[in-house]
Amino acid sequence: MPAFQDNYIWLLRKGKAAAVVDPGDADVVETYLHEHGLDLVAILVTHHHADHTGGLRALTAARHIPVYGPARESIDGVSEAMREGDTVVLPDLELEFEVLETPGHTKTHIAFHSPGMLFPGDTLFSAGCGRLLGGTAAQLHASLQRLAALPDETAVYCTHEYTLGNLAFSSAAEPDNNERDRWHETCRALRAGGKPTLPSTIGREKRINPFLRTSAPGVIHTLTARNGAKPSDALECFTALRAWKDVF
Secondary structure, three states: OOEOOOEOEEEEEEOOEEEEEEEOHHHHHHHHHHHHHEEEEEEEOOOOOOOOOOOOHHHHHOOOOOOOEEEEOOOOOEEEEEEOEEEEEHHHOOEEEEEEEEEOOOOEEEEEEEEOOEOOOOOOEEEEOOOOOOOOHHHHHHHHHHHHHHOOOOOOOOEEEOOHHHHHHHHHOOOOOHHHHHHHHHHHHHHHHOOOOOOOOOOHHHHOOHHHOOOHHHHHHHHHHOOOOOOOOOOHHHHHHHHHHHHO
16 A cells, blocks of 8 residues: 555455554555455554554554564554564464564664565665664664575565665666666556556565675675775675665
8 A cells, every 4th residue: 555655555454354564654544444344453563663653543543453563662552562583473364474673774673574475664675775774784784684585485565665766776786787677677667557566576686686785796896996995795885885875
């Protein structure tokens, strides 16, 4: 469900039961639930930013439903404090999610993983990653490497439609990447038709996303030419990429 300028609120449904992820706007959710005759049974929250939590109070005002969010942060409306390795069980949807602590974008960010699907919040975007808004480059790099280790077929339900802008940066960071170029054309066509570029997959992101390609010769060559020195390791490469993207 599109919200604000470029957010996505993801809804999972089975029969008449539904759960939503990072509902920044309650009105968008309520409208969809009403139009499709669905009952909201749970909410999943990845981090505290208002465009991910702004709808919590309104959505839970008349509903006694669990709201799962990061334990290491006090978020108004979260009832179930989740830590690394915890499990979210949604019996009405016949789903279970493993909680992954993925700090970097924020200090307390979490992601929700179930076989075949990942809700990474603002940690991982298609062809990009989140800004450092509380965490460190080392934390975000480690979190991304952890997500990259998930099975290639895992669908990645990112929370922002940032893909075209990220692909432009990817083209600058690694000019010679034919698969990225083909995906860029596909995404241009999708957006021209008013369609989302998401979900992506872990496998695709490992092939096109410069923040997951810190050992790729093309990325290293570009950064060496840009900064006048070769990155000493993957973390230094990642840190340079993130700083460059901030001003791109």
